Amino acid sequence: MTDIAWIEAAVAGARPKAISALLRYFRDLDIAEEAFQEACLKALALWPQKGPPRDPTAWLIFVGRNAAIDVVRRRSREAELPDEAALSDLGDAEASLADRLDDAHYRDDILRLLFICCHPDLSATQQIALALRIVSGLTVPQIARAFLVSEAAMEQRITRAKSRIAKAGVPFETPGPVERAERLAAVATMIYLVFNEGYSAPSVDGARTRLCDEAIRLARLLLRLFPAEPEIMGLAALMLLQHSRLEARFDADGALILLDDQDRSLWNGAMIAEGLALIDKAMRHRRPGPYLIQAAIAALHARAARPEETDWQQIDLLYATLEHLQPSPVVTLNRAVAVSKVAGPAAALAMIEPLAGPLGSYFHYFGLVGHLLLQLGRPAEARQAFDRAIALARTPAEAAHIRSHLDRLAAEAAPRAIAASAI
């Protein structure tokens, strides 16, 4: 690896810790970001000559902090009232730098930073955008590309998010145990939103795939800080298992390939191994939460070498547990797939028919209804369901998938129609 590539990797790896420590000093996202930026520039200039420091993160925090203190001092001289209290506070911080660099402090710092990014005043897309900008260090053009919006729109979205946070006034105290648990749950949701933003990409696309990698990196970071949280293990496992199928999910034309039809040799074995190891660890805690259960379901698919070997019975049981923990029509809809395998399409259809109201504008609802009706030999009703599904498709791949069913139905219906007219 070249010097520059090494420095980039070291800086990317240090970023969450460094930014969050700098945020604690300056209590301002923009100053923390500028300070880190400044430190990175100095690293690029100095590390190739002098070699990398023993602890790149500590180096970046130290240098970034000094650079920003200079700026703050200059600004406060320009301002009419110099903020002496703030400056003496910074002086104290310098003395205890080494002290502050252990993992316990990083843990609260990083959690605070992630929590700020998922502030309840922000919309979900603002939360994701802010986390990707601040924590992951993705550039605004990169984020804009991933979200398929213009750079200006994304810049505006992030700026608004920052000013909203500044106005809201964020507490900087070390969170207590209850607050920490709440924050952790909010952060987990935000990370999963980042992942889904990448996972729901209409095709394999570098910018979007990167979001999945980034979400997994953030989950690993959280796990290093909280090694005994089964739901975070479950979240990391769930994302690893879903992402392991990346290469198998789309065909050469970019059309979606369903789980049963995927070439399982294309699934990423290392990601599956890591996901299964995390589930194993989490199960020892005996308090399964929604992420862990979803991961366990994904694991049963991953463990089946061929689709016929899938343990649908177990999947049905896991969905039943999930329904109990987190009742939602979408969970019931997913469970119906397992029920159709275990108890047949009629049982599955009976289970989801009452969901027509809440899921009346949900693509997957009509897709599954269509499939079940086909299996039950009711092609005319199936066609109606597929027609509604195609109208609700969000991506060309989804639409193409349903289109292929409609085409097959049409092809099958055509000879029959001819036969009928012949009689």
Next chain:
Amino acid sequence: MLYAILCYHSEDVVGSWTKEEDDAVMARLAVVHEKLARDGRLGPVARLLPTTAATTLRKDQDPPLVLDGPFAETKEQLLGFYLVEGGSLEEILDVTRDLAAANPGGAYEVRPVGVYHPGGGKP
């Protein structure tokens, strides 16, 4: 004499490699491995999964304490390692408890293996 070569690196850094960078490192390592294997000097090579997948069994209590996370006590040194096959973490923890009963003090870290090459040497 056989030598164990233990790989250390910052997980923050390695975790930040893109898939392309990681593949490039692995490809360069494979060239070195191949040469050693041709000479019959290469034993097993293992790449461990991230420390987030680790579990630690501390032996200084009875019964030993099983903790999530990697071994992190810098006052103790790595004295050896086993490669053991097992179907589940529970199964491996049972083996580890047996080892712990026979060998007091310290800790065992259980880290799943991500990549394994049996090496080109004679058995």
